[in-house]
Amino acid sequence: MVNVGIIGIGFMGVTHFKALGQVKGGRASAIASRDPHKRQGDWRSIQGNFGGSGGMQDLSRVACYETLEELLADPKVDLVDICLPTRLHTATAVQALEAGKHVLVEKPITLDLKEADRIIAAARRAGRQVMVAHVLRFFPEFLLLRQVIDRGEYGRVLSARFTRVIARPAWSGGGDAYRDETLMAELHIHDTDYIQYLFGMPRSVVSAGCLEAKGVVTHMDTLYDFGDDGPQVSCAAGWLAQQGCPFEHGYDVYFEKAQLKFNSSWGQAPQLFVGKAKARAPKLPKHDGFVGELQEAVNAVRQNAPSPVLDGAIARNSLALCLKEIDAVRSGRRVKV
Numbered sequence: 001m002v003n004v005g006i007i008g009i010g011f012m013g014v015t016h017f018k019a020l021g022q023v024k025g026g027r028a029s030a031i032a033s034r035d036p037h038k039r040q041g042d043w044r045s046i047q048g049n050f051g052g053s054g055g056m057q058d059l060s061r062v063a064c065y066e067t068l069e070e071l072l073a074d075p076k077v078d079l080v081d082i083c084l085p086t087r088l089h090t091a092t093a094v095q096a097l098e099a100g101k102h103v104l105v106e107k108p109i110t111l112d113l114k115e116a117d118r119i120i121a122a123a124r125r126a127g128r129q130v131m132v133a134h135v136l137r138f139f140p141e142f143l144l145l146r147q148v149i150d151r152g153e154y155g156r157v158l159s160a161r162f163t164r165v166i167a168r169p170a171w172s173g174g175g176d177a178y179r180d181e182t183l184m185a186e187l188h189i190h191d192t193d194y195i196q197y198l199f200g201m202p203r204s205v206v207s208a209g210c211l212e213a214k215g216v217v218t219h220m221d222t223l224y225d226f227g228d229d230g231p232q233v234s235c236a237a238g239w240l241a242q243q244g245c246p247f248e249h250g251y252d253v254y255f256e257k258a259q260l261k262f263n264s265s266w267g268q269a270p271q272l273f274v275g276k277a278k279a280r281a282p283k284l285p286k287h288d289g290f291v292g293e294l295q296e297a298v299n300a301v302r303q304n305a306p307s308p309v310l311d312g313a314i315a316r317n318s319l320a321l322c323l324k325e326i327d328a329v330r331s332g333r334r335v336k337v
Contacts, residue, residue, distance in 0.1 A: 003029035013083035026298030132315030138292035155256025188237035193318035207328035
C-alpha cells in the first residue's frame with residue numbers, strides 16, 4: 001500500500017483526497033493544513049470551479065498535521081502530494097525530496113525553468129521520483145484522442161486545433177499576480193503539455209496575441225512547427241470570454257480518414273466523422289481523470305519505475321514551451337524551442 005500525504009487542503013487537495021478513495025493500492029494516510037477546522041474534517045468552506053463543497057470528511061484514520069515538517073517526519077508517508085499555490089512548489093518539493101519522499105506536485109511544476117531544474121536535480125540526488133499532475137492527459141475526452149492516434153486506424157494526424165478560453169480570473173486585477181506567466185502556466189500549459197504529449201516538442205513556435213498593460217498576454221494563438229512531415233498544429237488560449245461563458249476547451253483533429261471533434265460547451269461526448277457516415281460518439285474511457293492521474297502516480301511508486309506520463313522532466317519541457325510562446329507574442333517573431 002502506498003501511503004499518500006497531502007499538503008494543502010484547498011480545492012485541489014480535496015479533489016485529490018476524494019480521488020484517492022478510488023485508487024487501488026494507495027490511500028490518503030496523512031494531510032497537512034494550518035487550518036484547525038480542516039484538520040478536524042470540516043471542509044465545507046472549500047469551493048472550486050467544478051463540483052460541490054469539500055463537505056464533512058471522516059479523518060479518523062488519517063494523520064492530521066499542522067505543518068509540512070510534521071508530515072515529512074511521518075515514516076509511513078511514501079508519496080507527498082503537493083496541492084499548494086504554484087509559488088510554493090519549488091521549496092516544498094525540494095524539502096519533501098530531501099526528506100526521502102516521492103513527490104507528486106500539482107501543475108505547473110513551477111513558473112521558472114531554473115526552479116524546475118532545481119526540483120528535478122533534487123529528485124535525482126535523493127533517488128526519488130518527482131511527478132507533475134497534468135491531469136488533462138487523463139480526462140476521458142483527451143485520453144480517447146490519444147487512443148485513437150495510437151491505434152492508427154484512421155491514418156496519421158494531418159492537422160489539429162485546440163482551444164482553451166476562460167473568463168477573466170478574479171485574481172487578475174493587478175499586483176504581482178497580474179502576470180501572463182501565471183495565467184498561461186496555470187491555463188494554457190494544459191494544452192502545451194498535451195500537445196507535446198501527442199506529438200513531441202516542436203522545432204519552433206509562432207504566436208500572436210492580445211497585450212494589455214505591463215505587456216500581459218491575455219489571449220494568444222500559436223502555430224507549432226513539427227517540420228515538413230509533421231502535423232499542422234495550433235492552439236487558441238486566453239481569458240477574453242464573457243462571464244456568461246466562463247470556460248470552454250476542446251479540439252478538432254483531422255486524420256487521413258476521419259475527423260474527431262470535441263468542445264466542452266456542447267455538453268456531449270466527442271464526435272467522430274468517417275467518410276459520408278453520420279457522426280457517432282466513440283465509447284469514452286470510464287475512469288475519472290483525477291483517479292487515473294493518481295493511480296498512475298501510485299503505480300509508479302509501487303513499481304519503483306518512473307512514470308512515462310507524469311515524469312517531472314516532461315512537465316519541465318511543457319513549461320519551457322509555454323514560455324517560448326509568450327516570448328513569441330511579445331517579439332512578434334518565430335521562436336526556436
